[in-house]
Amino acid sequence: MSGEVQKGLEGVVVAESQLSFIDGDEGRLIYRGHDIETLAAEASYEEVLYLLWHGSLPTADQLSEFTATMAEERAVDDEVLSVLADLAAVDESPMAALRTAVSMLSASDPEPDADPEDGAARLRQGRRITAKIPTILAAYQRLRDGEEPLSPREGLSHAANFLYMLTGEEPDEVAEETLDMALILHADHGLNASTFTSMVIASTLADTYSAIAGGVGALSGPLHGGANQDVMETLIEVDSSEKGSVEWVKDALEQGRKIPGFGHRVYNVKDPRAVILEEKSRDLGDASGERKWYDHANEIEEYLVEEQNFAEKGLAPNVDFYSGTVYYQLGIPVDMFTPIFAMSRVGGWVAHVLEQLEDNRIMRPRAKYTGAKEADWVPLGER
Ligand SMILES: CC(=O)SCCNC(=O)CCNC(=O)[C@H](O)C(C)(C)COP(=O)(O)OP(=O)(O)OC[C@H]1O[C@@H](n2cnc3c(N)ncnc32)[C@H](O)[C@@H]1OP(=O)(O)O
Numbered sequence: 001m002s003g004e005v006q007k008g009l010e011g012v013v014v015a016e017s018q019l020s021f022i023d024g025d026e027g028r029l030i031y032r033g034h035d036i037e038t039l040a041a042e043a044s045y046e047e048v049l050y051l052l053w054h055g056s057l058p059t060a061d062q063l064s065e066f067t068a069t070m071a072e073e074r075a076v077d078d079e080v081l082s083v084l085a086d087l088a089a090v091d092e093s094p095m096a097a098l099r100t101a102v103s104m105l106s107a108s109d110p111e112p113d114a115d116p117e118d119g120a121a122r123l124r125q126g127r128r129i130t131a132k133i134p135t136i137l138a139a140y141q142r143l144r145d146g147e148e149p150l151s152p153r154e155g156l157s158h159a160a161n162f163l164y165m166l167t168g169e170e171p172d173e174v175a176e177e178t179l180d181m182a183l184i185l186h187a188d189h190g191l192n193a194s195t196f197t198s199m200v201i202a203s204t205l206a207d208t209y210s211a212i213a214g215g216v217g218a219l220s221g222p223l224h225g226g227a228n229q230d231v232m233e234t235l236i237e238v239d240s241s242e243k244g245s246v247e248w249v250k251d252a253l254e255q256g257r258k259i260p261g262f263g264h265r266v267y268n269v270k271d272p273r274a275v276i277l278e279e280k281s282r283d284l285g286d287a288s289g290e291r292k293w294y295d296h297a298n299e300i301e302e303y304l305v306e307e308q309n310f311a312e313k314g315l316a317p318n319v320d321f322y323s324g325t326v327y328y329q330l331g332i333p334v335d336m337f338t339p340i341f342a343m344s345r346v347g348g349w350v351a352h353v354l355e356q357l358e359d360n361r362i363m364r365p366r367a368k369y370t371g372a373k374e375a376d377w378v379p380l381g382e383r
Pocket residue numbers: 008192222223224225227257258259260261262263264265266315318319320
């Protein structure tokens with residue numbers, strides 16, 4: 001066994017997977033053989049969940065049964081809503097509130113004694129969690145705004161129902177399709193940090209709620225899903241300062257700061273999801289007559305690529321660079337951006353947990369010990 005340290009596990013292959021494939025040099029992403037561009041244009045998020053969890057695209061009957069089952073599972077218990085109200089009162093962040101609520105869902109699991117290696121039971125638990133996350137998030141936002149949470153509304157898609165529960169109004173077609181597309185784009189991405197976290201937890205045969213709560217925690221960090229919020233906060237800062245986007249980015253680089261939404265462990269070129277989200281951001285801006293959020297982001301991208309040679313360094317926009325401007329133009333609060341990422345990526349977490357458990361071995365890497373091998377014991381009173 002090589003004793004070489006692979007910091008950040010870069011390039012280490014720990015599992016076989018049939019879920020998603022990334023070509024980081026070509027900028028290509030596929031879920032089970034389907035290009036992300038096709039899925040974004042043609043599929044619904046529910047269809048993508050089915051594809052990831054069941055292995056192939058659903059027939060019309062399978063999709064309608066799956067969609068109906070998920071819709072039936074959307075409601076959350078009053079105890080969860082009550083804890084969310086307490087968390088809103090102390091201004092807990094939405095990602096932390098989500099982490100807590102996911103953890104609480106195990107208390108009402110109808111199959112608490114399921115064998116941890118029973119894949120079908122795991123799938124049902126994962127589906128229930130996925131169905132309930134939009135309800136938790138929308139309720140939390142309303143509670144923060146001093147409003148009563150709304151119950152899920154029948155007959156609406158996963159995306160539309162979330163927007164309805166968030167705003168109290170059924171969304172128009174553009175808003176529904178845009179969110180649905182964003183959910184598809186974020187659903188899976190190989191062994192990213194949050195997915196790997198869920199897999200590590202599941203590999204101990206811990207329960208599904210622990211695995212998903214762990215995924216939420218890992219996704220919240222600014223080096224991972226949290227970057228979409230940072231990008232938008234940057235653009236808002238740029239917009240309200242006299243500096244302009246290029247000056248802001250020059251200053252940030254001079255201060256040795258990383259630019260949120262740029263760089264990726266796997267992509268050396270522009271993330272294909274950023275290409276799609278960029279176009280959507282521009283279209284939304286053109287439609288509303290206010291293109292400034294797209295323009296600020298695009299100016300930053302052009303400056304980094306053309307003046308700072310970012311492309312030659314393999315640094316390009318990742319999925320988080322344009323997603324925020326899309327959500328912002330839908331009127332979604334900035335600190336709900338990462339929770340929306342979680343609302344989508346839970347599909348990937350569940351799929352990878354199921355895959356891990358098909359041929360499980362506990363995850364257990366090693367560290368190269370660099371500490372002392374012998375140390376003198378000094379009694380407490382003499383130190
Ligand atoms: C959904 C997602 O998780 S996508 C990623 C979201 N995260 C972000 O957008 C945060 C900003 N980006 C980053 O921090 C990184 O690019 C990561 C975390 C995504 C990838 O990290 P790693 O693969 O470990 O790359 P690492 O951080 O070592 O960067 C390699 C080099 O590129 C530079 N670099 C990487 N990202 C950036 C950036 N956003 N801005 C400026 N420089 C950068 C690093 O400073 C480093 O330079 P050096 O070799 O001169 O020290």
